[in-house]
Amino acid sequence: MTVHQLPVELVVFAGWLSELAGRLEPGGGWYGVFAARDPEGLRACFDGTEVPPWDVVESLLQDLGEPADGPRAARGRALHRAAAAVHDRAPGAAEVLAERRRLMEREAAYAETRIRTLAETPGAAAELAWARDDLQRARARVAELGARLAGLQGPRRPDAPAPAAAPAPVAAPARAAARRRPRGARYAWLDTEAADAVPEEAQVVPKLPVGGGAAPRGARFGGAPAAPAPAPLPAVDPGQAARAAGNAVYALRRLRAQGRGGEAHGLLCEALAGPPGWLPVLAAELHRAGLAADWATLLWEAASLPPARLAAVAGALADAGRPHDCEQLLRQGVARPVEELASACAALLAEGHQAEAGALLAAFLRVRTPEDAARLAALDPAGLTAPLLAAARTVSPARERDLLHALRVAGTA
Known part of the structure; x- marks a missing residue:
């Protein structure tokens, strides 16, 4: 098995995200939207080579019925911030973040235009809900990307000149051009070429997904009904299980080498929250890496599961x-x-x-x-x-x- 030498923060967050996704039905909710529109982007996030926008993670937590201020969300937020900080230190990352922020500003301007148009269009309630969702996500991502860029630049001296103004948003594209790719902040990590390749028949406006146990809140739901009962866990993907096991073992070895035993124990406990079918793959990988003691610890913790x-x-x-x-x-x-x-x-x-x-x-x-x-x-x-x-x-x-x-x-x- 090939294990990419990623920073441990990226590996740990990717493992947490994979565990979260393993509890969801790929074809339903927001997970279904993201998986259908950008499978490669999601795969990069699960592999640890990309960090998704936080609103995407928040939507997956919503699919699971997790409260936004709950312990799982707090843990994910901390891991996401750590992973983003490491990811943003890579060569050329600042330029990528700046370009994405410009894209999000354009998306926000486009969504505002769409909302004004659709608000006066009879029978456009579904599209209006999506446009509102796009605007909310775009604004959240502009703020998130701005904070990440500010973190790279460090504090500004009092006598330093103010940074030049991320250019004014361009006018909204024509309707014919907009049909070439699925618009909206929920697709924003798509490359232009990949987005243009999406067939037009796949770009019909789907029903806006709703979250887990609680009634949905926020403008993007447009009064949608409460979600149905959660679907059973999907079948185990052997490739995904192998990647998750490889990433977990790599992270464990790094944490052990750095004397961070508490974090290593926490990583083992997080593995127990993932799909049960992943654990035999993890067991084999731990034994192969000489970490049989970690497997024994994991079994001990598993005895206390519900x-x-x-x-x-x-x-x-x-x-x-x-x-x-x-x-x-x-x-x-x-x-x-x-x-x-x-x-x-x-x-x-x-x-x-x-x-x-x-x-x-x-x-x-x-x-x-x-x-x-x-x-x-x-x-x-x-x-x-x-x-x-x-x-x-x-x-x-x-x-x-x-x-x-x-x-x-x-x-x-």
Whole structure:
């Protein structure tokens, strides 16, 4: 596997962004809009070679139903700022940022013109909502790019002349020219040539996406209804999983070498929030890089995951041919409350992982009392009594007898 030697800040942010995207349905919400219009741009962001505008990240958080002032957004904001600061120090970055700011100023002027026109056009509510969204994004990006440029220039001396004025916005292009590419700030990282290649039939005005659990806010939603229930997680992309694993291992090695153990531990915990199917790939890469201890730490942390998530990780490890890792994870999770273990067993059984559910119950019976096992069975007598007895038989005849007695006393058997 080829691992690009990117600065660790870019690698860590790319891993966080990939984890966020792994929780979303690629064809829905804002993720669907960005993926359809600029797949190469998104791929560059996931690879760590490009830093997306913050409003794009904010939209993906919205797709997930994350509050703008929540802990995940705060973490993403900090990582985004660190990645942007490193990215902007590359040769020629200042010129690129200045050009993008000029583009955003033109986009803002164009959106303002569109809003004035569409506000007086009957039946243009959808296009008007998009234009308002374009204006909001363009203004946010002008401010963001300006701040990044100011950070590169450093503080100005009191006696220094003021910088020359980023030129006045040009007039809005003609309607015929505008049809050549999808307009709007949401497509702003597209190269001109790539944008011109988008077929006109793909440029119809789609329905403006809405976010996760809460009702959408802001002018760009135009009174849209609340979002439907979140879709199931998409299938694992092997290439994306390999890139994420390679980036994570590279970042871990850098952090360990610099003595930044706390950040390395945080990176491992963030990996647990990604798609469960990525973890076996990460395990293989960690062992190949001589970081088996980090994998053991990750499994230990995984034992504290919510029940459904614990079951998903265990199932992914079993499906990927890592039964020992799966059993170790399940053994470490048996100290949890019986209610959580019942939920984990139910999730494993529902996904067809009977062997893993049996392993969890057997590990539970080895370290917990028969009375605890009876309490577990009482939570779902029809679904858990038979698997518990089968697991007890694999432990010992004595454990089976003790369990039967406890079940009779509890009135479950």
